[in-house]
Amino acid sequence: MDETAPQKGTVTQRAIEQIKAMIAEGRLEPGQRLPTERDLAVQLGISRSSMREAIRALTVLGVLEARHGSGIYVTQLEAGDLLETFGVVADLSRGPRLVELLEVRRVLESTATALAAARITADQLAEVEKHLTAMNATDDPEEILAHDLAFHRVIAGAAGNDTMAAILEGLSSRTFRARVWRGYEEEGAFARTRREHAAIHRALVARDPEAARAAAAAHVGEVEQWLRTQLGGQT
Amino acid sequence: MDETAPQKGTVTQRAIEQIKAMIAEGRLEPGQRLPTERDLAVQLGISRSSMREAIRALTVLGVLEARHGSGIYVTQLEAGDLLETFGVVADLSRGPRLVELLEVRRVLESTATALAAARITADQLAEVEKHLTAMNATDDPEEILAHDLAFHRVIAGAAGNDTMAAILEGLSSRTFRARVWRGYEEEGAFARTRREHAAIHRALVARDPEAARAAAAAHVGEVEQWLRTQLGGQT
């Protein structure tokens, strides 16, 4: 009947688009289980191998989730699911693009911090303080980094924009931060970092969005500028 | 020798990580050609099927590129390559997350427009004008949308941050814009949109970053607010 498929692109690519379309059109709900690989392959008229490649593709994109022995399910399609791949960008970027990524982070982080200043709850604020004190109480770089990440994660979460938080999560992925900070902190930037974190915290307590925005921008900007000089050596 | 692999996770997942690591460590340069699927499978000690799934995964992530009959190549690993998946997020998002995405776009677009005001060249400015006039010269929604997209694309490109431009590209993907704007423009928002675009253009000509920032933020904010009311019906 409708077998006039013009056969554009590869079979697998077509299967990817079809499943994606099914989800976009609402024919597949978040959390819903899909037919088996074998059935899906028959339905779309392709081999199981090709269907598996399509499923793999949608799996790495965070759209599908395959559970061994159970079945294939649509994820909740939340920001975290779909933006997990963002970390790959950060991990594979080098040189000038690291600066660009930090610039993006500066813009988003400052906005998120400003939003958080207006919206953060007492509980969230307490958690921010917990990580702040824990960060200042140790000299282990690993531990500092972990609390540093958590510090910003809580703030991003308090901003109330899950999508923004998920992007920031990717821009702060462990390997990314570790690569950049390795050199930065070696220059004795610990003290400066602590001051900056304290300033961010003060602005949150004061519920002052503009101060929070400025503090966060300065915080990321410091690293950004340092990295800029590391790369170019220009003025 | 080192065959003590603890066999964590699936075979395919391991292969993905290994190839990714090879690129991150610089053992594979951008543009370089990889061994054949068959050879790679042998090297990593897995079947060709599993290797193909791994390659497919890295292909959708924009890390690898398979050319039929020629071979598998590492992409240039530029922002555009790696952030292409960002469009998927926009296409599969609904309801509240659409607002979140527009909020992110508002923040980035306003920043990019401000940067562009300071850096845009005469040629780029001419192109902006071209799309602006073309946009105002037609009533075909399709054509308007196309020039609208191009308008912002040129500006984002002039900002000098390819990463930011690539993210904005994803946040403005054709299907995304089409979905949101379908309703928005039906309410006779064409005139308003034209005024806003004109304001952005004026700020660029005046090379006034703050005005450009404000104009861009207002432009996206309009759509954002409209969408907010469409969803919640709240005040």
Added chain:
DNA sequence: TCAGCAAGGTGGTCGGACCACTACGGCTCA
């Protein structure tokens, strides 16, 4: 000299087989 052709190599697809794991039901035993 160069256009055209032929062969080899490469990714793309297919089908089938088997393995590893999960979920579910019936069975056993207290």
Added chain:
DNA sequence: TGAGCCGTAGTGGTCCGACCACCTTGCTGA
């Protein structure tokens, strides 16, 4: 009667081998 064990059917995960579609290369022949 109830809980726990266990087997089995079904699912995704892996492997193999074959063939197809396409590109590249180099040779052929005018």
